[in-house]
Amino acid sequence: MRWCLLILPCAIASALAFPASMHAQSRGNSETRAANGSNSICASGRIICVSKSVTNSLVSNPFSIDLQVNSADDIQVGWEIRDGSGQILESSSTGDYVNQPTKDFSLGRMLHVQAFIFTPAKSERGTLTLTASGSKVRAGEIDTPEITIPVRFTTARSTITMLLPNDPDDLKEAASDWVQGEKHPKFSPKLNLVTRQIEIMTFDQTAVIGATVEAVLRAWPGQGVRHVTHWSQNGSVAHVTIVADGWAGVTYYATEVDYLIEKSVLNLPGIEKVVFDGA
Numbered sequence: 645m646r647w648c649l650l651i652l653p654c655a656i657a658s659a660l661a662f663p664a665s666m667h668a669q670s671r672g673n674s675e676t677r678a679a680n681g682s683n684s685i686c687a688s689g690r691i692i693c694v695s696k697s698v699t700n701s702l703v704s705n706p707f708s709i710d711l712q713v714n715s716a717d718d719i720q721v722g723w724e725i726r727d728g729s730g731q732i733l734e735s736s737s738t739g740d741y742v743n744q745p746t747k748d749f750s751l752g753r754m755l756h757v758q759a760f761i762f763t764p765a766k767s768e769r770g771t772l773t774l775t776a777s778g779s780k781v782r783a784g785e786i787d788t789p790e791i792t793i794p795v796r797f798t799t800a801r802s803t804i805t806m807l808l809p810n811d812p813d814d815l816k817e818a819a820s821d822w823v824q825g826e827k828h829p830k831f832s833p834k835l836n837l838v839t840r841q842i843e844i845m846t847f848d849q850t851a852v853i854g855a856t857v858e859a860v861l862r863a864w865p866g867q868g869v870r871h872v873t874h875w876s877q878n879g880s881v882a883h884v885t886i887v888a889d890g891w892a893g894v895t896y897y898a899t900e901v902d903y904l905i906e907k908s909v910l911n912l913p914g915i916e917k918v919v920f921d922g923a
Contacts, residue, residue, distance in 0.1 A: 687789035690714045692721055692776045694791065702796045703761070703772070705847035706854065707734065711755045717778040721755055724775075727797055728767035733845065734759055737777075740869045741887060758873070760858045761845040765797035800846035804859045807907040810836040819899040831899055837907060851875070853882050853909060860905045861886070866897040880916040882909050 686693040693712040703725065713719045722737040738755050776789040809815040818833035840863070847855050854875040861870050868889025876883045884905065888894075906918045 684712070685791060685793065686714075687774070687776065687791045689789055691719065691789040692774060692791065694774065694793070698772065698793050698795070700794055700796060702798070704798075705802075705845045706758055706760045706851055708756070708758045709772075711738075711757060711774065713749075713753050713755055713776075714751050715776075715778065716749050716751060718749055719755075719776050719778040721757065722775045722777065723757060723759075724773045725761060725770065725795075726773070727765040727770040731763065731766055733763040733765055733770070733797075734761045741871055741873065759871070760847070760851075760855055762842075762859075762862065764801045764843060764845045765799050768797055768799060770795055770797055798846055801843040802846040802849075802855075803841050803843055804852075804855055805908070805911060806840045806842075806856065806860050806863060806904070807837040807911055808840050808860075808863060808904060810838045815900050815903070816896075819896050819903070823895055823899055831903055833903075852912060853877060853884065853915075856908050856912065857884050857886070857905050860908050861901065864901050864904055866894065866901065867891045868894070870901070874921070877915070880914055882912070882915045882918045883921050884909070884918060885921045 683696055684693040685696050711721050720737050720739040724735040725733045736759055771792050772795045773792040814835050822831045854872050857872040868891050870888040873887050874885035909915055909918045
């Protein structure tokens with residue numbers, strides 16, 4: 645998946661200083677510091693840092709931000725976006741998006757966060773909270789490193805259209821028969837699909853393919869986490885990349901949801917073919 649939401653520079657200065665000037669809030673025992681003249685805001689222990697320009701920036705959809713990790717530990721970073729009413733607009737973790745190294749955890753490495761925001765904001769002000777987790781945090785060797793930053797939102801909404809089965813059991817049964825069958829032509833059952841529309845936080849229409857895919861993944865969830873990470877359009881061909889957990893029976897689910905993604909994306913103007921690219 646590749647998304648862009650927060651409009652901010654992604655580069656974070658490699659040399660960081662930490663006087664007492666606060667440009668973000670903090671909770672618990674963690675500290676959030678931004679040095680005068682520094683381009684970064686860091687949690688206690690400098691375990692995670694973000695660009696100072698995130699402060700009071702406008703969050704767009706999809707949300708995108710780069711995080712600097714200054715730890716040799718296996719660090720994951722969770723995020724929570726709230727509006728001024730206290731409503732959680734989106735929350736997840738880099739662990740759900742498979743975008744970080746699995747070994748050789750170098751100091752100063754970058755983690756890229758990109759996610760669609762499906763819950764529309766009720767207010768134009770709110771917060772972005774980033775929380776690091778890892779073995780040393782879980783063992784209590786260090787306090788939970790956290791950064792809470794004031795941000796701005798739009799309350800505008802966009803509509804996403806999906807095609808979903810009128811009877812979910814019909815799709816599940818068709819997928820089961822296809823997976824267990826001896827011959828495997830393209831899975832293309834003749835099912836009664838109905839149009840479903842939802843409203844989410846407004847997004848750039850250049851991201852409509854990604855938003856549609858993500859909407860289907862959320863409307864037809866499996867046992868594990870599945871997200872769209874990249875999308876593009878080349879002429880009339882839509883390219884989609886999805887990252888996913890594996891579990892027993894995932895082939896059945898993947899057959900179902902890929903079919904719904906294809907039908908929903910083909911429903912978009914100008915799209916005649918959908919290609920699923922490898923992660």
